[in-house]
Structure formats: C-alpha cells, structure tokens
C-alpha cells in the first residue's frame with residue numbers, strides 16, 4: 631500500500647469529514663453548551679515536500695516519502711478540522727511545517743492554504759526541520775512575505791522565532807525550541823518568556839515544537855530541557871498547559887496543576903497513528919485534550935503503511951511528579967511522596 635503521488639479525492643475528503651461526526655457528538659456530550667467553550671486545534675509535523683519528489687538524491691529519512699504524500703495528508707487534516715461543529719479559534723501549526731525549510735516546500739504549504747479548504751486562522755511554530763541551514767535561510771524574510779497567512783507576525787529573526795498573541799481572552803505564547811550553539815534556550819528568549827508571563831493577567835497556553843516531557847519513543851533522546859524555562863513556566867499560575875509536536879506520537883502529563891502534552895503528526899507517526907489534536911477550554915481552564923486519527927491510509931515509521939479508522943481519543947493525563955521518568959535535575963519533586971500530585 632503506497633499513497634505517493636495519489637492526490638486526495640473528493641470522496642476521501644468527504645470520508646475524512648464524516649469521520650469527525652463521533653468526535654462532534656462526544657464534544658457536545660462533554661460540554662453541552664458549545665457557546666461556553668473554545669477549541670484550539672493542533673496540526674503539526676506536516677513535513678511538506680514537493681509531491682513530485684526532489685530533483686536530487688535523497689536518502690535517510692527522505693526515503694519515507696516514497697510511501698507518503700504529505701500534502702495529501704495535510705489537506706485531509708484541514709478537511710477534518712473544518713468538520714468540527716465547534717469551529718476552532720485557531721489552528722496551531724506545531725512546527726516541521728516543511729521537510730527542510732526549502733522554498734518549494736513553503737510554496738507547497740502556501741498553495742494548500744490558498745485552496746480555501748479551511749479558513750480558520752493559524753499560528754506558525756518553527757520546528758527543527760525549519761532550522762536547517764539551507765540557502766533559503768538567507769532569504770527567509772523575503773519568503774515569509776510570500777507565504778505568510780493572515781494574522782501571522784513579522785518574522786523578526788528567522789534563527790529564533792517567538793511571539794505571543796491574545797485571542798479569545800487567552801494569551802498564546804509561541805516559543806522556538808531551536809538549540810543555538812552551546813545553549814538550550816537563549817537569554818533573549820527567556821527574557822521574552824519571563825516578561826510575557828508577568829504581563830497581563832490572562833490564562834496562558836504555550837506552544838513549542840520540541841517536547842519537554844517524555845512521550846515514549848526515540849525522540850525522547852532529545853528533550854528540550856532548560857531549567858530556567860521550566861521554572862518560569864512552573865511558577866506562573868496563569869499557565870494552563872504546554873503543548874508540543876516533534877514526537878509524532880501523542881502523550882499527556884499533569885504536573886503541578888498544568889498539562890504538558892504532545893500531539894500526533896500529520897505526515898507520519900512514530901509508533902502510533904497520524905492525526906491532529908485539540909484543546910478544549912472553558913472559563914475554568916482546560917476541559918479536555920483530544921487527538922483525532924486521520925481517516926484512511928497512513929504511514930508509521932516503525933511498521934510502515936497502515937489503515938486508520940479515524941477514531942478520536944480524549945487523553946487522560948498521568949502524574950509526572952509520581953513518574954520514574956521525572957528527571958530531578960530539571961524538575962522539582964516534592965520530597966514528601968504523599969504531597970506529589
């Protein structure tokens with residue numbers, strides 16, 4: 631089963647939209663009054679590439695694209711998100727939007743956005759695949775003006791792109807988990823985060839590509855751990871949660887009154903399913919976090935081609951403070967086990 635060079639048909643798009651029906655029913659069951667909630671959708675790890683392939687030999691991870699057309703998967707994802715009865719406030723594009731940050735890949739992204747499949751505003755997050763030092767990096771600012779979507783901020787620094795926006799009474803902070811030479815998070819970005827968390831008194835959601843808590847696959851070997859960043863987030867009572875991609879696998883932890891989650895990838899999974907995610911909020915905070923499998927043919931890096939029913943899962947958070955995976959060199963753990971939450 632290969633889906634390369636197989637554009638999404640109208641029938642498949644319709645089946646994808648139909649597969650959202652049971653999720654819509656579940657949201658109504660959990661929330662009753664849809665006017666009292668908002669949903670932040672997550673679509674990350676798109677890994678867009680030219681559907682016709684690259685005009686040069688591409689080995690290693692590139693081999694995966696012999697099996698999967700990432701444009702098709704992203705379009706299916708947009709069709710599915712647009713089928714939510716409760717229209718999301720935003721779609722967070724959680725990083726690795728492109729495979730290498732190449733111009734034709736951004737062009738592919740732009741042409742998909744221009745199809746009008748989904749008119750929900752987006753927030754871009756930079757991933758490690760956007761930070762490859764390719765010739766395009768030199769002209770990224772110029773390219774940005776060609777591909778940016780409505781509401782996107784200016785790209786002040788392509789090497790480290792972080793910003794915040796306020797939407798629906800929530801502050802959304804987008805961080806950049808690029809690892810600069812010899813440091814984890816730069817002082818400049820930490821100063822920004824510190825100032826943003828002190829300013830206003832709004833509930834906060836933080837989005838960053840690389841994850842900071844384990845998800846259960848090989849990507850945990852490169853957790854983005856910066857002690858100051860962890861402390862700043864932990865000490866700010868307004869922060870409701872931190873959400874990431876990079877793992878190509880969903881996970882959810884609870885740690886000292888905040889949620890820390892990762893969402894599946896749109897392009898291909900690493901040990902689970904492909905899909906997109908959602909954070910449901912009401913006036914008390916995060917009411918639920920779910921992910922939705924993409925419907926139909928998909929690809930997993932471990933087992934290869936797979937077929938997905940398109941089911942949804944509301945994730946149950948596990949206690950990180952009680953987990954043996956908590957690294958006490960970075961995370962506080964209450965010395966009294968009975969007080970760990």
Ligand SMILES: [Fe+2]
Nearest residue numbers: 675726876895
């Ligand atoms: Fe990725």
